[in-house]
Amino acid sequence: MKRCYDCPRGCGAARDDGAVGICGGAKHARIAKIIDPFEYEEPCLGSVTAVFFGGCSLGCSYCQNHKISRGGAGEEYSDDALAKVFDGARGAIDLVTPSHYLSAIERALPLCKRDNSFIYNTSGYDTVDAVRRASAFTDVFLTDYKYADSDIAHRLSRASDYPQIAVNAIEQMRKTCDEWTEHGGKRILKRGLIIRHLVLPDCVQNSIAVIDDIARRWGTDVVLSLMSQFTPNGVGEPSVRLRKIEYKVVAEHAVKLGFKTGYFQEFCSASSAYTPEF
Ligand code: SF4
Structure with missing residues (x-):
């Protein structure tokens, strides 16, 4: 079995x-x-076809998509039907939370009738072996690096091993070199890695530690996306809003470290407008 x-x-x-x-x-x-x-929030990804999967292997208490990550929303697609979804996409296919369906995606790929481009949009809670397997079809890894602090990882995601797991996974993702192109006057990341970090309320030291770790391990050339869009989901922790000063402290720290390519969200992004309806 x-x-x-x-x-x-x-x-x-x-x-x-x-x-x-x-x-x-x-x-x-x-x-x-x-x-x-x-x-996407990151314009360098251009216009994509986003496929939101149901379920999640991490399951954060504050998940903005909790209706699909923990609820049973959605429909099952056979391998053949999944291949048809991929073949019907207009743009690069953005696999949102794909880690727990890696095997299903691998089974669907040989059934596709065309070569598709994929963005692997993950929580960063991936094994190195899974990242290696995903590298076989992924063009851009769009990964979170949520926590450097194990206690916070345990409290909010029941995953005290998150920091080490994410570092190992991103190390493997970083093996793909960034490759840029131009489309419609925009700079587009064709292959490579974007590291996202969502700043959470009352967790500034964790965010500073994450940003420091990114700079130290992968340098300030890595594409960094610092997000302020946290909104309490009414179900789990944190239940308070992010304060402007908290985001400012983390953003200024990233600027001071000298990241060359990256994105900051306007503070007004802390709104449910960034959460798709399911
Ligand atoms: S992806 Fe596999 S190992 Fe991970 S929680 Fe789901 S069933 Fe378990």
């Missing part, structure tokens, strides 16, 4: 035989929403 160990939770669910993992994933990929075209 084949068991699933595709993510660091390593729960071993026999998904091919009908079991459901801790992530909420069964054998086939569950898609909660497809948005085409979808404009």
Whole structure:
């Protein structure tokens, strides 16, 4: 009986035989929403086709998409149907929270009738082996680096091992060199890596430690996306809003370190307008 160990939770669910993992994933990929075209917060990704998967292997308490990450929203797609979704996309396919469906995506790819471009939009809670497998079809890794502090990782995501897991995963993602192109007068990242960090309320020291770690390990050439769009989801912690001063302190720290390519969100992005309806 084949068991699933595709993510660091390593729960071993026999998904091919009908079991459901801790992530909420069964054998086939569950898609909660497809948005085409979808404009990213990072303009260098251009216009994409976003495929939002249901379930999640990390499961943060403050998840902005909690209706799909923890609720059962969405429909199951057979491998063939998933391949058709990929072939029908107008732009690069943005796989949103794909880690727990890596096996389903791998099964669908040989069924595709054309060569597709993929963005692997992940929480960073990925095994090195999973990143290696994803590298076989991924053009751009768009990963979070959420926590450098294990206690916060445990409290908000039940994953005290997150810091080390994410560092190892990003180390593997960084092996793809950044490759840029021009489209419609815009600079587009064709291949490579973007590291996102969402600043959370009452967690400034964690954010500073994450930014320091990124600069120290991967240099200030890496594309950094610093996000302020946290909004309490009414379900889990944190239940307070991010303060402007907290975001300012972290953003100024990133500027001081000298990151060359990156994005800062306007503070007014801390609004549910950035959360798609499911
Ligand atoms: S991907 Fe899901 S089923 Fe597989 S190990 Fe992780 S939590 Fe378990």
